[in-house]
Amino acid sequence: MTKPSILTTDLQAHIAKAIEAAGGWLGFDQFMALALYTPGLGYYANDSRKFGLMPAGVKGGGSDFVTAPELSPRFGQTLARQVAQALAATGTSEVWEFGAGSGALALQVLDALGPQLTRYTIVDLSGSLRERQRERLAAHGDRVRWATELPPQLRGVVLGNEVLDAMPVKLLARVNGVWHERGVVLHEGQLTYADQLTELRPPLEVPGSYDYLTEIHPQAEGFMRTLADKLEAGAAFLLDYGFPEHEYYHPQRNMGTVMCHRGHLSDADALADVGEKDLTAHVNFTGVALAGQEAGLQVLGYTSQGRFLLNCGLLDGMEAASLAERSMVQKLVNEHEMGELFKVIAFGAKGQPAWTPLGFAAGDRCHTL
Numbered sequence: 478m479t480k481p482s483i484l485t486t487d488l489q490a491h492i493a494k495a496i497e498a499a500g501g502w503l504g505f506d507q508f509m510a511l512a513l514y515t516p517g518l519g520y521y522a523n524d525s526r527k528f529g530l531m532p533a534g535v536k537g538g539g540s541d542f543v544t545a546p547e548l549s550p551r552f553g554q555t556l557a558r559q560v561a562q563a564l565a566a567t568g569t570s571e572v573w574e575f576g577a578g579s580g581a582l583a584l585q586v587l588d589a590l591g592p593q594l595t596r597y598t599i600v601d602l603s604g605s606l607r608e609r610q611r612e613r614l615a616a617h618g619d620r621v622r623w624a625t626e627l628p629p630q631l632r633g634v635v636l637g638n639e640v641l642d643a644m645p646v647k648l649l650a651r652v653n654g655v656w657h658e659r660g661v662v663l664h665e666g667q668l669t670y671a672d673q674l675t676e677l678r679p680p681l682e683v684p685g686s687y688d689y690l691t692e693i694h695p696q697a698e699g700f701m702r703t704l705a706d707k708l709e710a711g712a713a714f715l716l717d718y719g720f721p722e723h724e725y726y727h728p729q730r731n732m733g734t735v736m737c738h739r740g741h742l743s744d745a746d747a748l749a750d751v752g753e754k755d756l757t758a759h760v761n762f763t764g765v766a767l768a769g770q771e772a773g774l775q776v777l778g779y780t781s782q783g784r785f786l787l788n789c790g791l792l793d794g795m796e797a798a799s800l801a802e803r804s805m806v807q808k809l810v811n812e813h814e815m816g817e818l819f820k821v822i823a824f825g826a827k828g829q830p831a832w833t834p835l836g837f838a839a840g841d842r843c844h845t846l
């Protein structure tokens with residue numbers, strides 16, 4: 478029996494056209510870019526709520542996932558201490574935030590730093606989030622602005638929380654001992670995976686010949702090269718979930734890391750309900766560090782989010798916090814929540830004197846990259 482066509486949404490029809498235009502096969506990275514960022518239709522381009530504490534059906538709910546600045550304002554207030562030190566160390570006075578989501582982190586940093594921050598620029602691929610950010614940040618007036626493209630040179634502290642994981646990845650599948658690139662085709666009216674032979678390989682050899690699925694991250698690495706090229710003075714702090722490459726390409730991680738998030742549930746079926754759920758992959762921090770370093774940035778530190786936030790003084794004044802506040806702060810640092818899977822990596826602009834950011838004062842893990 479022929480399966481019924483599932484191309485019932487405008488986004489699916491748009492992706493089907495892109496597959497046809499590409500000759501019948503679209504790399505997973507191109508599919509992911511369309512699923513997340515097709516203007517007006519992609520997950521980050523539509524009006525759904527996305528960020529928050531609770532799924533639909535619960536009072537105040539309706540979101541798909543929670544990020545650190547949504548959990549507790551102490552996240553941004555603590556990161557602001559790191560930003561203040563970085564501004565002073567690099568003689569800059571601006572923040573550039575990539576992928577600002579609901580504007581929660583921007584608000585926390587702006588409130589915490591006050592007038593010492595002369596400007597806060599948001600760069601986001603999602604135009605639909607801009608209105609939400611504008612409303613939330615209205616009290617900070619002209620100090621906040623939005624950029625649709627980067628200037629030739631950039632001076633300041635760059636922030637990116639959970640941005641690298643939203644950048645499209647290529648899928649590599651070793652099948653019967655032979656490496657393929659996994660892409661998306663239309664088969665009997667359905668979006669389906671199809672593999673084609675490739676010369677591409679993971680950056681680390683995965684021993685054996687058993688079936689193995691993984692990702693490589695050309696877009697995230699390209700982003701680092703662009704940052705290196707533009708950052709004239711300042712530093713960058715990128716926070717996200719992921720691992721160094723020896724953990725990423727571990728022989729036992731044979732199913733890859735691509736995940737979808739909707740209604741605070743996760744699944745691995747990227748081809749179902751396209752545009753209605755977030756689509757992400759973990760970050761290969763070794764690849765990010767090398768791409769930045771080879772393009773001239775200095776790696777200033779790398780550690781877990783838990784360690785970073787504790788070094789920056791997350792717990793100062795917690796004695797006075799309510800139980801509810803304490804439980805949210807715990808989620809930021811507990812190893813079984815965001816404390817260990819999430820990492821922080823920092824870079825300094827080319828040619829600037831090296832300095833040690835507060836967040837890496839104890840427990841730096843650069844040697845594991």
Ligand SMILES: C[S@@+](CC[C@H](N)C(=O)[O-])C[C@H]1O[C@@H](n2cnc3c(N)ncnc32)[C@H](O)[C@@H]1O
Pocket residue numbers: 521528544545546547575576577578579582600601602603606637638639640643644700
């Ligand atoms: C998972 S959300 C994180 C939002 C927010 N930082 C937070 O922590 O709540 C990822 C965001 O990154 C944005 N994004 C992805 N790639 C980007 C890029 N190359 N430049 C700027 N923003 C990007 C997406 O549009 C989306 O708003």
